[in-house]
Amino acid sequence: MRRPYGLEGLPHQVTVYEVGPRDGLQNEAAVVPVEAKAEFVARLAGAGHKVIETTSFVHPKWVPQLADAEELLARVERRPGVRYPVLVPNERGLDRALAMEVDEIAVFASATETFAAKNLNRSLESQFDMFEPVVARAVAAGVRVRAYVSMCFADPWEGPTPIPQVVEVGERLLGLGCYELSLGDTIGVATPGHVTALIEAFGSPDRLAVHFHDTYGQALGNTLTALRAGVTTVDASTGGIGGCPYAESATGNLATEDLVWMLDGLGVETGLDLGKLVETSTWLAGLLGRPSPSRVVQALSKG
Amino acid sequence: MRRPYGLEGLPHQVTVYEVGPRDGLQNEAAVVPVEAKAEFVARLAGAGHKVIETTSFVHPKWVPQLADAEELLARVERRPGVRYPVLVPNERGLDRALAMEVDEIAVFASATETFAAKNLNRSLESQFDMFEPVVARAVAAGVRVRAYVSMCFADPWEGPTPIPQVVEVGERLLGLGCYELSLGDTIGVATPGHVTALIEAFGSPDRLAVHFHDTYGQALGNTLTALRAGVTTVDASTGGIGGCPYAESATGNLATEDLVWMLDGLGVETGLDLGKLVETSTWLAGLLGRPSPSRVVQALSKG
Numbered sequence: 001m002r003r004p005y006g007l008e009g010l011p012h013q014v015t016v017y018e019v020g021p022r023d024g025l026q027n028e029a030a031v032v033p034v035e036a037k038a039e040f041v042a043r044l045a046g047a048g049h050k051v052i053e054t055t056s057f058v059h060p061k062w063v064p065q066l067a068d069a070e071e072l073l074a075r076v077e078r079r080p081g082v083r084y085p086v087l088v089p090n091e092r093g094l095d096r097a098l099a100m101e102v103d104e105i106a107v108f109a110s111a112t113e114t115f116a117a118k119n120l121n122r123s124l125e126s127q128f129d130m131f132e133p134v135v136a137r138a139v140a141a142g143v144r145v146r147a148y149v150s151m152c153f154a155d156p157w158e159g160p161t162p163i164p165q166v167v168e169v170g171e172r173l174l175g176l177g178c179y180e181l182s183l184g185d186t187i188g189v190a191t192p193g194h195v196t197a198l199i200e201a202f203g204s205p206d207r208l209a210v211h212f213h214d215t216y217g218q219a220l221g222n223t224l225t226a227l228r229a230g231v232t233t234v235d236a237s238t239g240g241i242g243g244c245p246y247a248e249s250a251t252g253n254l255a256t257e258d259l260v261w262m263l264d265g266l267g268v269e270t271g272l273d274l275g276k277l278v279e280t281s282t283w284l285a286g287l288l289g290r291p292s293p294s295r296v297v298q299a300l301s302k303g
Numbered sequence: 304m305r306r307p308y309g310l311e312g313l314p315h316q317v318t319v320y321e322v323g324p325r326d327g328l329q330n331e332a333a334v335v336p337v338e339a340k341a342e343f344v345a346r347l348a349g350a351g352h353k354v355i356e357t358t359s360f361v362h363p364k365w366v367p368q369l370a371d372a373e374e375l376l377a378r379v380e381r382r383p384g385v386r387y388p389v390l391v392p393n394e395r396g397l398d399r400a401l402a403m404e405v406d407e408i409a410v411f412a413s414a415t416e417t418f419a420a421k422n423l424n425r426s427l428e429s430q431f432d433m434f435e436p437v438v439a440r441a442v443a444a445g446v447r448v449r450a451y452v453s454m455c456f457a458d459p460w461e462g463p464t465p466i467p468q469v470v471e472v473g474e475r476l477l478g479l480g481c482y483e484l485s486l487g488d489t490i491g492v493a494t495p496g497h498v499t500a501l502i503e504a505f506g507s508p509d510r511l512a513v514h515f516h517d518t519y520g521q522a523l524g525n526t527l528t529a530l531r532a533g534v535t536t537v538d539a540s541t542g543g544i545g546g547c548p549y550a551e552s553a554t555g556n557l558a559t560e561d562l563v564w565m566l567d568g569l570g571v572e573t574g575l576d577l578g579k580l581v582e583t584s585t586w587l588a589g590l591l592g593r594p595s596p597s598r599v600v601q602a603l604s605k606g
Contacts, residue, residue: 002457002462002463002492002494003463004496005372005494005496005497005499005500007496007499007528008499056396093308124443152306159305160305160306160332188602189305189568191305191564191565191566191567191568191569192310192527192565192568192569193307193308193309193310193568193569193570194308194568196310196311197308210606214598215596215597215598215602216561216598216599216602217523217558217561217564217597218523218561218564218565218568220520220521220523220524221523221524221527221565223524224495224524224527225310225526225527255520258519258520258521260523261494261519261520261521262494262495262524264494265492265494265495265496265497265521266492266495266496267496268492294520295517295518295519295520295521296519296520299491299518299519
């Protein structure tokens with residue numbers, strides 16, 4: 001049906017950082033059995049994913065859905081060439097991650113004062129005190145650390161996030177030893193000019209990834225714009241599951257399938273098999289009891 | 304919550320060509336009462352729309368939903384400065400349109416042989432015999448004619464549509480006297496590189512509009528790309544209603560609200576009031592008995 005047409009200024013290859021098992025499932029009310037989670041991760045690897053954020057070592061009180069992190073990691077067959085990062089909120093989480101011999105972790109920072117208070121119970125400034133020992137110990141143990149920066153474009157309480165503030169938070173995280181920043185539009189309000197301005201403010205896109213939510217239908221256009229600004233790592237969630245609990249909408253992360261449809265059409269390599277992704281999302285939708293919000297999944301699973 | 308950030312290469316102003324009352328409603332199974340259609344058109348004008356494709360003079364046998372075209376046009380209060388084009392399939396339709404003193408019409412051509420046969424019962428070549436007298440008589444009567452070119456990127460039977468074939472069809476329609484071409488991705492499969500290649504193949508974007516469907520989630524990214532290639536008129540449907548009967552999906556036209564969210568964020572003027580559009584779509588969703596597929600409408604009508 002299609003043949004690729006390239007577009008000036010795009011990378012030849014894009015790394016899709018899959019967040020479905022962690023960022024997607026953590027917002028699901030119904031607890032998914034650990035066997036199904038392990039199958040989800042295995043299916044994602046089978047579809048060609050090379051980075052799958054698998055779970056979180058957050059305290060089970062906060063995210064009961066991910067209380068089975070150890071059991072899940074024990075069940076996941078780690079394929080050579082595939083990374084299985086896990087989210088780690090603090091030193092206690094790091095201890096659990098190191099005990100499970102994870103190869104990569106991610107920390108979750110805030111670009112705004114109010115979200116730092118609500119999500120981390122910290123000030124914008126004091127969040128770094130929490131991350132500093134986590135990153136230092138992880139790096140000393142040979143474990144790479146990614147940093148999420150959330151609310152990079154606006155938050156629901158403060159309005160637009162000043163770009164210099166995002167850059168400062170990001171640079172401090174890189175300074176602690178993180179290898180990559182994932183710039184998150186946690187409430188999905190960004191538009192392409194803002195995306196370009198933020199990436200340019202960092203001076204170089206080399207250590208930046210982007211993480212868009214589709215709350216207002218902007219995720220894919222913003223991603224395209226970020227790619228044209230030099231970013232080559234994109235966060236996405238197979239089936240488009242997930243979403244910010246602070247946004248009153250069923251729509252969540254950028255759907256991996258919608259991204260891959262675009263990148264396949266542009267001739268940009270991802271190593272992903274769209275058919276297998278759609279199969280996985282269709283299976284997952286059955287498990288979760290509701291249709292995938294991905295347009296591609298909706299179209300191809302009915303066709 | 305937001306302040307605009309511009310992006311290089313975008314126009315300062317975009318004309319949104321609203322297709323909801325015609326392209327949107329024609330695919331609705333349940334017949335909408337003519338009073339409600341008139342209110343829909345009035346609400347669209349009240350939200351700032353300057354071009355509203357109002358109905359179609361197609362034979363009622365083919366599209367029973369639009370059998371009330373005369374009655375609707377009689378009820379619509381035509382505001383100064385607002386254009387109310389109608390679709391006209393043939394000379395009989397033109398007679399009806401002229402009798403109602405419409406100021407603008409649109410014809411609907413195919414870029415592919417198979418769709419010409421299925422939709423027009425014509426060959427790719429002989430469709431021009433049908434359009435020629437319609438355009439000539441309309442122009443002679445002082446009525447402007449827009450031409451839709453459907454299946455510009457692929458069709459379900461022939462696969463990808465060769466770009467030179469689309470350009471030839473388009474240029475012949477311009478040659479007949481049409482003032483504008485609306486390049487349609489009727490089945491929603493296009494990606495940004497293909498969009499740019501097609502627009503560039505025309506030599507100039509000046510008389511081109513774009514018409515994307517969101518079947519695979521690509522409509523807004525493709526629209527952004529078309530704007531960066533110089534196009535300044537974009538077709539959209541308030542609430543995202545409509546869709547190609549040949550695509551097995553609930554998703555239809557690019558939603559006006561999702562487009563306006565992006566353009567507002569980019570500081571591109573449309574003259575449209577997003578809040579009033581969302582109100583209109585929420586009202587229409589109640590009338591149609593199902594939620595709007597627009598992400599913006601979903602987010603803002605729940606928030």
